[in-house]
Amino acid sequence: MNESRDPCTATLSLLTKGLPPSPSHTEIASTDVASRRLDLLAGDVPLPAAVLKDSALRHNSRWMRAFLAQNDVAIAPHGKTTMSPALFHRQIADGAWGITAATVHQAAVMQASGIRRVLIANEVVDPVSMRWCFDVLRTDPEFELHVLVDSLDGVARLDRAGRDSNSARPLSLLVELGVPGGRTGCRTVAQALDVARAVARAAPQLRLGGVEGYEGAVPGDDAEGKEDAIRAFVARMAVLARACAQENLFASDPVLLTAGGSAYFDLCTALPRELAGRRTQVMLRSGCYLTFDEGYYGRRWARIVQRSPGIASLGEPLRPAIEIWSSVQSVPEPGLAILTMGKRDVAHDVDLPFPRWRAAEGSRAVQPAPASWRIEALNDQHAFMRGDHDAMPRVGERIGCAISHPCTTFDKWRTVLIVDDDYRVVDAIATYF
Amino acid sequence: MNESRDPCTATLSLLTKGLPPSPSHTEIASTDVASRRLDLLAGDVPLPAAVLKDSALRHNSRWMRAFLAQNDVAIAPHGKTTMSPALFHRQIADGAWGITAATVHQAAVMQASGIRRVLIANEVVDPVSMRWCFDVLRTDPEFELHVLVDSLDGVARLDRAGRDSNSARPLSLLVELGVPGGRTGCRTVAQALDVARAVARAAPQLRLGGVEGYEGAVPGDDAEGKEDAIRAFVARMAVLARACAQENLFASDPVLLTAGGSAYFDLCTALPRELAGRRTQVMLRSGCYLTFDEGYYGRRWARIVQRSPGIASLGEPLRPAIEIWSSVQSVPEPGLAILTMGKRDVAHDVDLPFPRWRAAEGSRAVQPAPASWRIEALNDQHAFMRGDHDAMPRVGERIGCAISHPCTTFDKWRTVLIVDDDYRVVDAIATYF
Numbered sequence: 001m002n003e004s005r006d007p008c009t010a011t012l013s014l015l016t017k018g019l020p021p022s023p024s025h026t027e028i029a030s031t032d033v034a035s036r037r038l039d040l041l042a043g044d045v046p047l048p049a050a051v052l053k054d055s056a057l058r059h060n061s062r063w064m065r066a067f068l069a070q071n072d073v074a075i076a077p078h079g080k081t082t083m084s085p086a087l088f089h090r091q092i093a094d095g096a097w098g099i100t101a102a103t104v105h106q107a108a109v110m111q112a113s114g115i116r117r118v119l120i121a122n123e124v125v126d127p128v129s130m131r132w133c134f135d136v137l138r139t140d141p142e143f144e145l146h147v148l149v150d151s152l153d154g155v156a157r158l159d160r161a162g163r164d165s166n167s168a169r170p171l172s173l174l175v176e177l178g179v180p181g182g183r184t185g186c187r188t189v190a191q192a193l194d195v196a197r198a199v200a201r202a203a204p205q206l207r208l209g210g211v212e213g214y215e216g217a218v219p220g221d222d223a224e225g226k227e228d229a230i231r232a233f234v235a236r237m238a239v240l241a242r243a244c245a246q247e248n249l250f251a252s253d254p255v256l257l258t259a260g261g262s263a264y265f266d267l268c269t270a271l272p273r274e275l276a277g278r279r280t281q282v283m284l285r286s287g288c289y290l291t292f293d294e295g296y297y298g299r300r301w302a303r304i305v306q307r308s309p310g311i312a313s314l315g316e317p318l319r320p321a322i323e324i325w326s327s328v329q330s331v332p333e334p335g336l337a338i339l340t341m342g343k344r345d346v347a348h349d350v351d352l353p354f355p356r357w358r359a360a361e362g363s364r365a366v367q368p369a370p371a372s373w374r375i376e377a378l379n380d381q382h383a384f385m386r387g388d389h390d391a392m393p394r395v396g397e398r399i400g401c402a403i404s405h406p407c408t409t410f411d412k413w414r415t416v417l418i419v420d421d422d423y424r425v426v427d428a429i430a431t432y433f
Numbered sequence: 434m435n436e437s438r439d440p441c442t443a444t445l446s447l448l449t450k451g452l453p454p455s456p457s458h459t460e461i462a463s464t465d466v467a468s469r470r471l472d473l474l475a476g477d478v479p480l481p482a483a484v485l486k487d488s489a490l491r492h493n494s495r496w497m498r499a500f501l502a503q504n505d506v507a508i509a510p511h512g513k514t515t516m517s518p519a520l521f522h523r524q525i526a527d528g529a530w531g532i533t534a535a536t537v538h539q540a541a542v543m544q545a546s547g548i549r550r551v552l553i554a555n556e557v558v559d560p561v562s563m564r565w566c567f568d569v570l571r572t573d574p575e576f577e578l579h580v581l582v583d584s585l586d587g588v589a590r591l592d593r594a595g596r597d598s599n600s601a602r603p604l605s606l607l608v609e610l611g612v613p614g615g616r617t618g619c620r621t622v623a624q625a626l627d628v629a630r631a632v633a634r635a636a637p638q639l640r641l642g643g644v645e646g647y648e649g650a651v652p653g654d655d656a657e658g659k660e661d662a663i664r665a666f667v668a669r670m671a672v673l674a675r676a677c678a679q680e681n682l683f684a685s686d687p688v689l690l691t692a693g694g695s696a697y698f699d700l701c702t703a704l705p706r707e708l709a710g711r712r713t714q715v716m717l718r719s720g721c722y723l724t725f726d727e728g729y730y731g732r733r734w735a736r737i738v739q740r741s742p743g744i745a746s747l748g749e750p751l752r753p754a755i756e757i758w759s760s761v762q763s764v765p766e767p768g769l770a771i772l773t774m775g776k777r778d779v780a781h782d783v784d785l786p787f788p789r790w791r792a793a794e795g796s797r798a799v800q801p802a803p804a805s806w807r808i809e810a811l812n813d814q815h816a817f818m819r820g821d822h823d824a825m826p827r828v829g830e831r832i833g834c835a836i837s838h839p840c841t842t843f844d845k846w847r848t849v850l851i852v853d854d855d856y857r858v859v860d861a862i863a864t865y866f
Binding site for chain 2: 112396
């Protein structure tokens with residue numbers, strides 16, 4: 001990241017996967033990629049390549065602006081999904097309050113790229129990471145940072161780190177509520193209240209900024225059971241927040257109340273807008289709205305519009321924006337094609353990728369893929385695609401795949417190309433995983 | 434990669450995961466990381482971090498030199514595993530003939546970092562990638578490149594690309610033999626011989642450099658069945674190579690005969706050293722010897738020494754060199770600890786990571802992990818570690834994990850720290866995935 005330039009600009013090496021390698025090994029600014037007028041369908045881009053459809057990004061941005069206008073909530077989209085400053089700034093333009101990070105590494109990338117408010121939605125425990133939190137409060141006086149805490153040990157550690165660093169400003173902590181069988185977070189409201197009191201006692205190093213929960217980690221036997229458990233969890237977050245307010249533990253105005261990943265965010269809008277006379281800011285953290293997918297989140301979406309019909313009134317649903325294109329490198333036996341992509345190129349932790357489009361060699365026409373095509377297995381650098389014997393592609397044909405789980409697709413790319421609906425490259429973004 | 438410097442040196446941003454983030458966002462040369470005298474156990478390194486044990490790397494290098502001296506074979510280790518020029522050059526120093534790549538992107542990184550012989554162990558089919566192969570033959574006259582082909586379509590495509598580029602030198606192709614139910618590669622010797630003849634006819638753009646197979650993709654019902662099928666496959670590679678030699682199709686001296694990943698390389702040393710009076714170079718491609726693991730390759734190793742006792746005479750086996758260290762961020766209920774690492778940090782496609790070491794906060798003493806500890810699940814940025822209720826770590830404790838499958842661990846890191854046996858950082862390498 002070059003601080004003297006627009007934070008959305010990154011220097012990309014022409015040795016980066018997805019860009020045409022240059023014999024002279026030069027670099028290119030991400031914002032100059034468009035001027036190369038690369039055309040994926042004309043064969044200008046080495047495959048595999050990860051692309052984002054510009055029209056889908058723009059649609060999803062409009063959708064989020066409408067959603068925020070419809071609901072009295074803020075959003076700090078989880079930046080772990082894309083780890084791309086250029087996309088973070090698109091999300092700020094969509095009305096995001098700030099960006100959520102999973103680690104201090106991610107928060108440092110965000111701060112360096114000009115994001116002014118970051119929520120680290122995790123406990124911060126190692127000495128270097130704790131020190132960074134207090135250092136940045138001093139070196140960047142306008143930067144707003146919030147961190148989770150779910151144990152008295154955690155409070156004591158951050159308190160010590162704050163004293164050691166002579167912080168000029170208190171670090172804002174959100175007490176994390178969890179559930180038995182869940183991930184992080186206090187298991188009971190009583191435990192969480194104890195943690196909140198310890199934070200309030202640790203002034204001026206620390207201050208209590210709000211309450212956090214991650215509803216996605218709440219267990220449930222089936223879809224309805226999970227949704228009911230999430231509603232109960234969100235209600236318990238409100239109970240905890242009200243108790244903190246009644247004891248006057250919060251040192252922030254408004255009080256932050258945050259929950260809401262990309263699969264159950266609608267259920268988190270029920271968090272209260274005031275607590276014993278104090279204003280709250282209800283903040284969702286959905287990271288996947290911008291890129292979406294037709295796998296995991298696509299399936300969750302059907303459920304969201306079923307249980308929250310107000311969402312449907314916002315018009316056309318979110319569009320899957322990210323695709324992985326590869327070439328057929330071999331059709332070695334009937335019904336089997338080997339593609340030039342593998343575990344290194346596409347998510348495989350929820351579903352294998354879905355072959356959806358084909359473009360014959362030398363043709364700019366994109367056709368729908370036959371229904372029989374499916375990815376059966378991935379090796380590190382190969383995909384095994386099976387299909388009806390009379391419907392297989394030829395060597396050199398280009399195959400476009402939809403994906404399931406944007407997070408574990410983005411982290412396989414240092415650059416993602418943004419394309420128009422004809423697969424002409426109009427921009428490129430850098431990632432910082 | 435900066436061409437004016439040692440190819441093992443990379444410029445690392447201090448915003449790279451695994452390095453301490455700096456409020457001034459400066460960069461550091463990878464070869465200068467050692468001068469920072471970072472000490473993982475003293476808390477100088479943000480966690481999670483990926484480390485390579487220097488002593489294990491040195492041991493594995495010695496082992497490979499002894500193996501090459503014992504067997505009349507060459508090795509072009511598969512560079513896809515680490516994609517690290519600094520490790521490629523260690524492998525060249527171990528006696529490697531060159532480095533194997535899976536894609537043109539990887540080959541371009543290797544060529545730019547000063548590797549003088551590259552085998553792309555895949556079909557190259559997209560126009561940009563084919564063009565690069567011919568361009569580099571012209572722009573780098575000393576660079577030696579070999580590419581696979583397994584179809585007449587593939588030969589025709591490369592022939593056209595060679596004509597279009599007015600290549601000064603022929604591109605060396607190795608005809609790929611496969612098996613029914615396998616991955617790429619001709620299914621029969623007769624098909625492969627047809628492809629070899631087409632290559633020979635496509636002079637001067639193309640020339641036949643040898644025969645390739647990947648024994649790891651040969652199916653088998655059980656361990657012994659797979660080994661028997663691999664022995665038969667290696668014998669068929671020899672039949673194909675002999676037929677090519679008898680028809681005088683090879684335009685290289687020696688003729689390259691290459692097979693051998695990291696799990697069955699010993700069975701590939703049976704390839705012939707001469708063919709109808711022509712010299713061959715038998716070349717293995719084992720990519721994981723340098724870093725190894727105690728999961729997938731550790732299990733394969735037990736089988737290797739059983740079936741190939743000569744390997745045991747080389748002394749101590751390969752050592753697992755790569756570890757992922759993380760912190761305990763929460764111990765939210767009895768028997769459960771949440772660690773600061775997840776799918777973004779460690780391989781999860783073969784086995785989940787194995788907790789092996791612990792270091793209490795503030796202590797430089799590394800203890801073995803209790804036998805009851807196991808990683809039960811990974812989220813994107815979290816690990817769920819279960820263990821006996823009375824044996825759980827505290828918040829802030831450091832946990833070292835061994836891994837299974839180096840390839841899908843390396844590709845999650847842009848820098849890996851090299852540490853001495855006391856976890857003091859002695860070097861850092863960059864990766865180019």
